[in-house]
Amino acid sequence: MAMWRSVVKAVAFIGLLAFAASAGEVYFQGAADWEPPPLYHGNAFAPGGVGGAWWWVYEPLFVYLPGPGDTIPSGVFAGRDRMIPRLGVSYDDTPEAFVVHLRRNVVWHDGMPFTAKDVWCTFVFGYLKNWAIWNYLEAIEIPDDYTVVFRWKSPTPFAKLLIAQNVILWPYHIYGKWAERVDLNVPSSEEPNKTVTEELLNFKPEKPIGTGPFMLKEVTASDMLLLKFPDYWAADKVDFDGVKILRWTNNYVVWGYLLGGELDAGHPATRRDITEAILNLPGMRLATPTDLGGFCLAFNLRETLPDGEPNPFRELKFRQAIAYAIDRAELAEACYWAGLPITDYATGLLESMRASWGVTDEWMAANLTNYSYDPEKAARLLTELGYKKGPDGIWEDSQGNDLKFSLVCHAGYSDWVIAIDDIASQLKEFGIIIEPETRPGSIYWTSIRAGNFELCMEWTATSWGFAHPWAELRRTLHKDGDTAKTVDITAIDILGPDGQPVDTTALVDELGATFDLENQVELIKSLAWIHNENLLVLPFVEKRIMIFHREGVRVTGWPALDDPAWLLAPGGIERCYTTFMVEDVIEPVK
Numbered sequence: 221m222a223m224w225r226s227v228v229k230a231v232a233f234i235g236l237l238a239f240a241a242s243a244g245e246v247y248f249q250g251a252a253d254w255e256p257p258p259l260y261h262g263n264a265f266a267p268g269g270v271g272g273a274w275w276w277v278y279e280p281l282f283v284y285l286p287g288p289g290d291t292i293p294s295g296v297f298a299g300r301d302r303m304i305p306r307l308g309v310s311y312d313d314t315p316e317a318f319v320v321h322l323r324r325n326v327v328w329h330d331g332m333p334f335t336a337k338d339v340w341c342t343f344v345f346g347y348l349k350n351w352a353i354w355n356y357l358e359a360i361e362i363p364d365d366y367t368v369v370f371r372w373k374s375p376t377p378f379a380k381l382l383i384a385q386n387v388i389l390w391p392y393h394i395y396g397k398w399a400e401r402v403d404l405n406v407p408s409s410e411e412p413n414k415t416v417t418e419e420l421l422n423f424k425p426e427k428p429i430g431t432g433p434f435m436l437k438e439v440t441a442s443d444m445l446l447l448k449f450p451d452y453w454a455a456d457k458v459d460f461d462g463v464k465i466l467r468w469t470n471n472y473v474v475w476g477y478l479l480g481g482e483l484d485a486g487h488p489a490t491r492r493d494i495t496e497a498i499l500n501l502p503g504m505r506l507a508t509p510t511d512l513g514g515f516c517l518a519f520n521l522r523e524t525l526p527d528g529e530p531n532p533f534r535e536l537k538f539r540q541a542i543a544y545a546i547d548r549a550e551l552a553e554a555c556y557w558a559g560l561p562i563t564d565y566a567t568g569l570l571e572s573m574r575a576s577w578g579v580t581d582e583w584m585a586a587n588l589t590n591y592s593y594d595p596e597k598a599a600r601l602l603t604e605l606g607y608k609k610g611p612d613g614i615w616e617d618s619q620g621n622d623l624k625f626s627l628v629c630h631a632g633y634s635d636w637v638i639a640i641d642d643i644a645s646q647l648k649e650f651g652i653i654i655e656p657e658t659r660p661g662s663i664y665w666t667s668i669r670a671g672n673f674e675l676c677m678e679w680t681a682t683s684w685g686f687a688h689p690w691a692e693l694r695r696t697l698h699k700d701g702d703t704a705k706t707v708d709i710t711a712i713d714i715l716g717p718d719g720q721p722v723d724t725t726a727l728v729d730e731l732g733a734t735f736d737l738e739n740q741v742e743l744i745k746s747l748a749w750i751h752n753e754n755l756l757v758l759p760f761v762e763k764r765i766m767i768f769h770r771e772g773v774r775v776t777g778w779p780a781l782d783d784p785a786w787l788l789a790p791g792g793i794e795r796c797y798t799t800f801m802v803e804d805v806i807e808p809v810k
Contacts, residue, residue, distance in 0.1 A: 684791020
């Protein structure tokens, strides 16, 4: 172990040598992932673009700090509106439209002025990307260079959140020639949008151009260097000379960076013993806010498995048998001890917040199927389906074939790697053979969304930037939700309480357009029932982000560990760091 740490530390140090700072300069040091050159490029629309530079070079209109009410109750932003201004300075929110008044005298990194056309261009491309906001948006109007009107076809209580969650990525002076050809009246898969999308996917400039506080200087296979943008609108508040990022290939490597003192902040999922070692470093602290998301085992629901064989996961009882055969408490402890285990139900809601929306322990016990660990019940279900155990203790189908499946995860997520090994061990003991497989992050998401898996690891109940069940349930029950695409919810009939097929996409959209709190609660309960009873995925832990950050070495001013400001981290932790810089919360030690 000591030798391994030394090697990782040496690798990190060698990488830093390439970007040696001048005397007196202070660089924030972090870790992130990106496609190494020559694959790296600067177009956020195409795979492989931007990577870890994202929140450093780009900005949203507002940064939204999720939570109840319109005002932040405590901490470094106490008394502030939850919509913290960035490229927008103020807004008018009505049922008909959301009007954003833009900041003046902002320029892109290439010196071109930032205007309302850039916002329009970005959200038009968002239409091609099926951004959630377009379920409610009728049109975007730009009456002048510094006003943007988001006009609703269906008013939504999540207007602020939908506006704030997207960064302004595509400057009109570069991408406008494509944006002008987009037809907002036809699906993104139809012409002319199909051709526009193909052209955008093939456009790969060398570096990203943003309006953010830092601009990309250099990127290699191991390091990324960003320098402070001298013409940034809040340059006087950003006291760091730049940002140095070490490449995050997996969590083990980041443990080495942290143990070697190379990072000012990092958030790898970390074993208990390694956590204790990291916290022994002078000034090191650990914040653990909810990540507003969790981990789940996802079932491929398509007609056949990737090898063309019949797919048993389409049968609800088969999925239930898998659920009963896995001890989720053991699984959660093994792969993410700092999280909140989900051991009984599968509501698709965050464990820490579900009760406030009526999905209490009592309601679940009275209305939902309980999937607590019960291998005997799992065996009964498989027997009912015609499976039987062979002489070697492995379950077989009616043709005598062993039940054997692959289980794939992202190679860079050490917690997921541990999870698939633990699941494989548990199911082998039960009598099902699981073959764990890891895939590089560069291909993982595209491969599982294309259905190239049997079982896989996925995110569940993600509410990044929202902290509301609408976003959590949309992940799996809306046809455009990422996990819904992975499992392909359109491939089976999803049944409601009456036993009839139900359109979950329509229900999620209805929830997103409902202002009445009582109606929201009833819709949330209905969707939680559907999520649980159809068991499209098996959630097992709500993640708490382990944000290691070092006070007083290169950076000072970090918020208290219980400050609600840390909820800026879920879904984009660098958003948290950049906001702390721009709002003058953290500063360099000089």
